[in-house]
Amino acid sequence: MTVSTQPSPRALLGCIADDSTGATDLANTLVRNGMRTVQTIGVPAGGSVLPGVEQADALVVALKSRTIPAADAVAQSLDALRWLQAQGCRQFFFKYCSTFDSTDAGNIGPVAEALLAALGSDFTIACPAFPENGRTIFRGHLFVGDALLSESGMENHPLTPMHDANLVRVLQRQSEGKVGLLRYDTVARGSGATAQAIAALRGDGVRLAIADAVSDADLHTLGEACAALPLVTGGSGLALGLPANFRRAGLLPERADADNVAPVAGPALVLAGSASRATNGQVAQWLARKRPALRLDPLALAERAPLVEQALELIAAHAEPVLVYATTTPEEVKAAQAALGVERAGHLVEQALAAIAAAAKARGTRRFVVAGGETSGAVVQALGVQALRIGAQIAPGVPATVTLEAQPLALALKSGNFGGPDFFDEALRRLGGEA
Incomplete structure (x- = not known):
């Protein structure tokens, strides 16, 4: 990440979400952590700059790409990346569901690998954990509450039935590059040890690594360890640790009003x-x-x-x-x-x-x-709707x-x-x- 000593007049974090509710979920996390956030509905036509975007610390592009053919999801995601790059964003986030909704054909693996290639990077993590809503990852297995993903009701999903809770296996079936695991015992030792493990995984040729996380503290650790990565991927919980990186770099001031939006009356x-x-x-x-x-x-x-x-x-x-x-x-x-x-x-x-x-x-x-x-x-x-200003949380x-x-x-x-x-x-x- 490029570091400056002055707060940025442009958006810092550019996010690509594979559906609308996932986008607002992520935006909610960013706002709660002090980043003024605007969500666009799709990529603005012609690459235009929408009113209000210039005041945002983070931008979230909401696509409808979760269940479309993988090639189409890749094309839409790359289009979103180009728009976010034009707005000056310094780091990028590919957001998908905390239950890793996908199929053996994609779309998480193909989109993540395409974004990595476009950014000239060779590694990122994949962490859909959202402990506040009961989604945790241990030894690469995703739990929903006390149940494995494959026994949580998601096995009955009409579009993306999830029959395997081992996310390393799930992501490997979707990906061309090597998929590894960033284990909990490493994450528990802090951001320094986690960054070292990331370097070791890269050295072993791992391109995507499922990251264990069972608490918000783990997500803060992962966020800090990923400060220098051009791309991170995961659920909205992973964004908990990203705003602090920009503050440490002198790019983001403390904000107490990031969630201020005017109420709307009417039917x-x-x-x-x-x-x-x-x-x-x-x-x-x-x-x-x-x-x-x-x-x-x-x-x-x-x-x-x-x-x-x-x-x-x-x-x-x-x-x-x-x-x-x-x-x-x-x-x-x-x-x-x-x-x-x-x-x-x-x-x-x-x-x-x-x-x-x-x-x-x-x-x-x-x-x-x-x-x-x-x-x-x-x-x-x-x-x-073209764009949304994100306000206060209603529910997690x-x-x-x-x-x-x-x-x-x-x-x-x-x-x-x-x-x-x-x-x-x-x-x-x-x-x-x-x-």
Whole structure:
């Protein structure tokens, strides 16, 4: 990393996230650690500089590349890298899910290797650990709470089922270069020992190394040890240790107002496309309280049932927020996929939720709570969102955000697995009004 003795007038850290909720999760971590952060929705058209970007310490480009073909994910990620380099960023972060969502074909390994090559570097770490949300890595194995990844419910994921908790094996199947392990007993000895182990792994020809971490202290250690790496990769937790590197270099002042965003008043809507356990619990809580809601069934959507129109009628009929959801059990998800195909089933739901969001915005809705990474990506595109200023945390991994527009929208974009049972109501309150 290039070191200067003066605070930088341009962004320091440039981040590439493979979905929208992952992007806000990472941005949330950076803001909580004193970096003013702006998230763009995709790469700005024509390489343009968006309003507000010049005031950011960190930039996060949110792609929708987690489940697309690996070659397309690589191309999009390299495009994002070029834009971030043009904004003056000094270090780069490739962010993916804390449950390492991927397949044997990618996309984590191919994108990481392409970014390394573009930056002229030969090594980086891969650490999706997020202890605050129960994701820890020990001896290369990823745990979700007390369960191995392969026994956590992620084995039933409709797009990226995770059947192997050994991340060294998972990443090696996706990668051309050698994959190694940065063991916990080394990380526990501090950043100096960790940096030495990194040098040894590089000497052994390792290109990507899974890094063990079971606590936030481990993530701070890893962040400090990686200060000189052009690229780091992992979950949002790995970003805990990066802002301090810039402060030690004299590039980043102490900030107490990094999460300041203005509240947004106006009607609100909740949209849920995730089938995760956490989102199922949040939907169940909403329904148990007899709140207005409508379920979107992909089989009915395939038969052209007027569910979008029914949702808009329900929204118009209620002054309070409405929940529109496709969330259901893994068994029902598999049944819909068997009938329609995995891609079509998901596309039908995303398309419907996006259409509802766009129509609701046109009718005056200003606050949106969205559950699910793929769903969030579709919704922000439908809303025409170009960039978000990141505000205070609502729940671990989920901040309040406000669009950079003359008439701003407030959004909470939630990974399916995040948040407690009351998340929807808490998010609505934190976005600027009553639930």
